[in-house]
């Protein structure tokens with residue numbers, strides 16, 4: 553049987569593309585019910601990819617080494633590794649934390665890389681659901697807002713965080729639209745407590761020396777202060793639409809978190825310790 557010529561061309565293109573896609577989007581399979589996505593730490597700027605013409609292009613410096621330490625600290629405590637998806641491409645070439653059009657802006661290789669990032673992330677979430685029934689995705693970022701706190705994004709906008717705990721807890725439509733919709737159903741604590749109670753992720757990190765928002769000490773951002781409430785990754789892969797993997801966008805400040813290897817390590821230790829408590833309190837199971 554003759555194989556049509558176009559299939560040869562297609563196969564050759566695929567072969568040529570696959571190794572570089574694996575370099576651009578690094579995927580590691582894990583065993584813990586945790587998925588780490590790192591969309592903005594990459595520095596590769598291959599000339600074969602078009603530069604993005606609009607949107608944010610600045611990278612989240614040091615989020616890749618920070619994530620490597622988080623992976624190490626999780627492994628040291630819980631006897632397994634998280635699933636990991638890292639974009640090694642500079643944000644000037646691909647922004648995985650946006651819809652496809654803004655992310656890749658028409659470049660065929662960037663489009664393929666975006667698909668690899670999100671297909672791999674969804675596969676990781678599916679593997680977590682199959683093995684553990686539930687899990688948590690952390691989308692690791694860096695911000696340069698004046699208030700140098702760790703910003704935790706659950707798809708709850710800054711102006712909504714100004715509502716009282718009672719108002720938040722009564723807003724079923726709001727809760728159902730967040731990236732922790734499924735976790736809210738599992739946790740014995742209220743939705744407001746999940747966001748800023750004494751055992752919220754923000755409070756657990758503050759107890760270990762890192763100021764956060766939202767948290768017990770800061771329930772909502774100051775007037776005109778920046779705050780990232782979560783974007784494409786936690787919307788696409790969190791539990792707002794379906795599934796039992798909830799997602800949190802973790803925006804790390806530069807000062808005291810990303811700036812030096814020592815501070816990166818301190819934060820990785822605090823986050824790994826906090827997640828153990830968080831799983832027991834809210835997921836009702838040990839992290840392992």
Ligand SMILES: [Zn+2]
Pocket residue numbers: 592612692693694
């Ligand atoms: Zn970012």
